Amino acid sequence: MNAALVSMVVPFFAAMLVLMWRPQQQSWLVIVASIVSLLAAMMALLSVIDSGPQSLNLGGWESPLAIRFQLMPVNALLIVTTAVIHLIVVCFAASSHHCQSIKQAFWPLALLLHGSLVALWLSMDLFNWYVTLELLGLAAVSLVTLAGHKALRAALDYLLLSLFASLTYLLGVVMLYGQYGTLDIALLATLTEADRVTQTALLLISAGLMLKAALWPLHLWLPAAHSSAPTPVSALLSALVVKAPLFILWLLWSRVAPSELAVPMGFWLALLGGGALMIGGWSACRTPHLKTLVAYSTVAQLGYGLLALGLLLHWQLNDLQAALWLFVVAHALAKTSMFLAAGEIQASTGKKRLNSLRGMTLTMPVALFAFAVAGGSLIGLPPSGGFIAKWLLIQPMLIEPAHWPWALLVIIATLLSAAYVFRVVSQGFRQSSVSATATEHGKSAQWLALLPAILVWLMALFSEPLLQLMDVFSA
Amino acid sequence: MTLSLQLFLASGGILWLTGLYGLWRNSDPIRRIISLNIMGSGVFLVMVTLARRETSTDPVLHALVVTGLVVAVSATAFALRLAVASQQEKR
Amino acid sequence: MIEALSILLLWLGGAFFVIGTVGLLRFPDVYSRLHALTKADTLGLGLVILGLSLRADQLFTVLLMLFIWLLVMASSATACQLLARYQLQSDKDSSDGGK
């Protein structure tokens, strides 16, 4: 537990240090902080594997009064993922020549975002989540505005929707507190009944969270905000920030909601997930802009998460939890890689459109390779992390003939994601009449973009321990 | 007592919806921010009313409202600045 | 006796507030509206505080209420001045613009 706390506190302290001291070379401090946080996160993960879930009542007060932190395999894994992605992204921001202009304000905000995310993963308290969600929202919007004037409109829409979603969430939380007199997830789980108040509260909370997670059909703000943000920021937002509400949604429906409500709701969630896969994939195939394509792919891939969550609730199958969280981790890594590669390509060509990619195999082979490798995991090619997750998801569908329509949906979605990934990659192989300026610098940034893509393929090698970890949890 | 509690609870819900309606209806960012504040006030009204159900008031809910108020004012301040900045850009 | 006096004062104070509000709504221009508002409110609040002081059981409460009255008077006087000056300025500006 203490290791997890260290992983959370270090970014907060580093942010304050950077703000107070204002060193000339901030990047080193930030990278060191991220490394320390990553090491602490790994220790937390190891301690969970050794001694199982741990719980901590903040301030030492009794359970209904105190805010409770809990370290479980799932959130330990998420804390490690968060730290890994933050480390890669800050290294990218430090080494990429296209990120020079955003630097000064980027570092403290990224650190605060990191700390807030870890705080959210650890917390098990409905109101504390409201505060951390606000933190995430404000940090994310401030980061989006770093892109300058052109991003302000998207940032404002993002902020207003995020505030609206928070208030919807808060109303639901207050109703639950009014009905059951506690804000702790574990206590609520033992109390809830399927009555009208609970139903309304859960629906309000879910609506707020789905809006924040950009789950279809509440995704409309995401493509604009994520594609107009600076590259490292897009990666952080798409990989991590949208996953936070999904985490709360999962805890809420799988733990708190009584099964009379969860089973029918699961069906609808799964249906919405299917809608996200179709519409998001289709939009990604249609858009002319590179970063928008990647952003729509996030909408589609979040659909897998929602599908897994919905089916988990609908069939009451705990095995799907592993599928859900492996999806989240695999997508986080792959999407980081895609956004970093796409951003690096876009910055060096100076064009947003997809057809500016022509001839990229010659000028920026590493970045394009990173995009393709990460895309392979999104499609679910074996042996990537995406493949394992998809395999876990599709297994229970294939067993029973009544579930085959869902399997068909997943297959169509796979084809769609293959279509948009190849759309990008094939452009890169085309001959270009105008040879893009080959740049020597920025090599390290391209390799950094490749790193998470390699990690997601390495996940397959470690699939055995990962699945064991998830089993520990569902048992 | 119960009747007036119900009255305040209902008013809180209606305030929340009024804010939602204002958010839908208005396109000016400042007015949308005001609508969000009205939504927030509705939630706070529900909270404060719930705190009064017993003979001694519930300090936890009051503390949560104080937290909520500060969060609301910070977000409002940032949103207003952002609104001004995004409109200046249009000129 | 004191009770009755206090109630009378409270009612009077309330009446001044009502009159001030009517003035705010009915008077034609900014100056007379300000006049109605600040006069009536200062007096109304004073009467209410006087009425409440008669009921207070501690001297400290009375002093606190007097302090509040002073603060309100000072700030409403300042605010009134500012509003009137602003109106005067914009009247001048618009008449200059007309010429």
Place this chain on the structure above:
Amino acid sequence: MAASELILDLILCLVLLSLAVAVVEVKRLYDSIILFIAFGLILSITWARLGAPDLALAEAAIGAGITGVLLMAAYANLAPKKHLQNSHRSWLAVGFSLAAMVWLVLSLIPLADSPESLVAVAEQAMADSGVTHPVTAVLLNFRAWDTLLELVVLLLALLGMQQLRLPSLKIAYPWPLLNAWGRYLAPLTIVIGGYLLWRGSSGPGGAFQSGALLAAGLIVLRLNHVIPGLSWQHAWLRCSVLCGAGFFLIIACLTAWLGQGWLDYPASYSASLIFIIEFLATISIAVTLAWLVTGQQEAAS
């Protein structure tokens, strides 16, 4: 008696609701802002009526006061022609809202009869909390983590505003009367703010109310050109913005490292620790709020 109280409540609710509807429906933005400030004041009376003096103070200072100033500042900064007109009233929106109203109100009403809360638990824990005012105990002891994060929220709002690089508020030269009154008012806000902070441990008041009041004092001083524009260049300003959250975080770490656990104050020190945290938090809140209102002074000037 009960009937007259019910009538009072009914009037309060009706005034609140009609003001809210007017705020979203009225044609001009300026009117909407004024009505919203009035709405905030009525709301603060409602808190007092519902037995929440802490909130009445906080709402009057933060909700109506600071938010009102913020709205006015934003209004002044926008070019007048840029105010978008209301779109046509959409009957779809009205119909949807009415339907949702029935559903929501029907789900809220049963809550009045299910008194499930943490009152009993909180009362039991009060003896060990180090303060005697329950709301302060919740804010700075039972749920101190929320409060810490909330200070970070304030900090984030400030950071976000700063890097928008807006021109700072243009402030007209004040008239002598305002100037003179401002010079009296500012020390008064310090006295009253200090009083509110000190009282927070035993009665309504505390860091947020006091911070908001002090922020108002700073804003008045800034409007009167008594203090210069706030800029991130000054180390002491950075220090005062960060000290609340920073010290709180250090205490949290120290309690985890040396004491019993994260934010678990040692019993003999809890009263003084809470007071120091509140004091520093007040400074942070005051400076941050004032800064949010007056805007960033660019270093170039």
